[in-house]
Amino acid sequence: MTNWIKMIEEEPRLLFVLMLISVAMLLDLLTGLIAAKLTKQISSKIGINGILRKIASILLLLFFLPVSSLIPFQAGSVLLYAFYLSFLLMELHSILENYEKMGIKTEVFRTFLQQLFKKNKDK
Numbered sequence: 337m338t339n340w341i342k343m344i345e346e347e348p349r350l351l352f353v354l355m356l357i358s359v360a361m362l363l364d365l366l367t368g369l370i371a372a373k374l375t376k377q378i379s380s381k382i383g384i385n386g387i388l389r390k391i392a393s394i395l396l397l398l399f400f401l402p403v404s405s406l407i408p409f410q411a412g413s414v415l416l417y418a419f420y421l422s423f424l425l426m427e428l429h430s431i432l433e434n435y436e437k438m439g440i441k442t443e444v445f446r447t448f449l450q451q452l453f454k455k456n457k458d459k
Contacts, residue, residue, distance in 0.1 A: 343405045347413050353420045354397060360427035361390050367434035374438055397423065425449075 344350060368386060372378040400419060404412030428449065432442045 343413060344401065350401070350413070350416060350420070353417065353424065357397065357420060357424050357427060358394065360424060360431065361393070364427055364430045364434065365390065367431055367438070371434045371437035393423070 365386065369378070369383065372382070397420065400416055404416040406412065407415065432445055435442050435445075
């Protein structure tokens with residue numbers, strides 16, 4: 337148990353990325369609710385399903401913190417970063433979809449995200 341706590345102490349950015357994911361999830365829930373209200377497609381069943389999926393996602397993300405410490409040579413941290421960043425990207429994509437449902441143009445944001453991740457792949 338102390339291995340993964342030690343890993344978090346050595347890599348505090350992991351918790352920062354987890355915090356960014358949590359904020360993105362909250363923003364996704366809020367924009368989804370606003371989009372549903374504007375398009376008159378609000379449904380408690382869909383809303384509860386979304387909330388439960390967010391809770392399950394957070395639990396899964398937290399579960400992989402101690403699991404990643406079992407992988408040797410800091411590979412666990414690298415894999416966890418990749419998993420967290422891909423999850424953050426999915427949340428940002430979902431937020432942009434909600435903005436589109438609200439009638440907000442998102443081409444600028446999509447282009448920025450594509451360029452950002454294209455540059456990261458080139459490195």
